[in-house]
Amino acid sequence: MQLTPGEEQAMRRRLVDAGLALYRAGGLEAVSFRRLADATGISHTLPYRYFADKDALLAAMRCTCVRAFEQVLRESVVAAAPAAAHIRSFAAAYVGYARRCTADYLLIFTTEQPSPARYPELLAARQAPFELAVVVVQATIDAGLLVGNARLVAHQFWVTLHGLMTLYTANQLVHGCTVDELLEPLLGGVMAANAGAHGSQSVEEVS
Amino acid sequence: MQLTPGEEQAMRRRLVDAGLALYRAGGLEAVSFRRLADATGISHTLPYRYFADKDALLAAMRCTCVRAFEQVLRESVVAAAPAAAHIRSFAAAYVGYARRCTADYLLIFTTEQPSPARYPELLAARQAPFELAVVVVQATIDAGLLVGNARLVAHQFWVTLHGLMTLYTANQLVHGCTVDELLEPLLGGVMAANAGAHGSQSVEEVS
DNA sequence: ACCGTTAAATTAACGGTGTTCAATAACGAC
């Protein structure tokens, strides 16, 4: 009765999909092995043959969402023809995903405790979208529109987009400020801070 | 045997403090009414006389942390003498709190589901720190170092700091990039994006 | 000083959860 790797993987995906359905419908506390069992017609202890524990299932669910997120970002990159539009297209895709798939976006980035690096697979999966940002920034640098270290600049964009959409998805942009109002000046700011010697303007220089 | 308002408030704070101790020691899932009872020597149902349910206790814990956070930010504001240094001082206080009190910082801003605005008291408490940012930005505008709408610009700083420290506290700044490396160009970028006509540089102008 | 009322606090209980483990059922090999 040995399970083939294909069957095992199929069962894993089935459990992950069912878990995601529960999560999207009722939040994190709605996903339990019992409910998952009722939804898929298996017993509530079967998941233990495919995942070490519930946290492992959640990590797999997070990985699935991360990969979908990565796919959205990747498509935005190949779609933008001129290098100058890459960053705008990338940012629009990032914002669009967080708006459309708010629950999934939260699942990707939400972490309760400052966890001591369990689930290295999840850490690796989360790296991929960022690496896309690095590629986009590098292309912009190559086009002569930005200067500096691509990873450092990509990090600035990443931090900015993450801050904006994390606050948005948590309903903490409540002062009559919209995402669209903020996105433009924020992107412009990061561009300006890395646009070369004449465009750069640090805090000290201003003050 | 009527409880005086003072006694009731004292008990509430006692429970909140014990809950925070449990949370800081073992994360969110370590705070339960049973453990809280063992830690404080009361029965595990007594908290229901002071809080509607566990979520209400968590909200109160969050409020407590938010107010401590607000206090840290407020002290940074009065400490900085020249208006030009206000934003730097404010940002340093923000970053310092998130580094020192990582768990508390996470407790403040972490929200699982896009909750439908339960606990308006928490929402109000979270507003206060942002209002401090508005004050700081307004002072900088008054000093002639920035232009534009204070709330909009404050939002940009708020988004930036939130993105930076949220990624940091979640251990997602892993590419050899430090908070200090990123803070300076990020602040400079927001400054540049709102430094008046000559300093502003939107994405389109660059491209 | 006693008692009845009222509120505080505890105990008991219910349904649900993650997790473990012994028992069962299904399959391939011979």
Place this chain on the structure above:
DNA sequence: GTCGTTATTGAACACCGTTAATTTAACGGT
């Protein structure tokens, strides 16, 4: 068909949030 391996199940444990019933303690009136 039988055996042995293995996937799957069901029962059980400890813990959780929550509710209801029960006990305990404090207070005012007489």
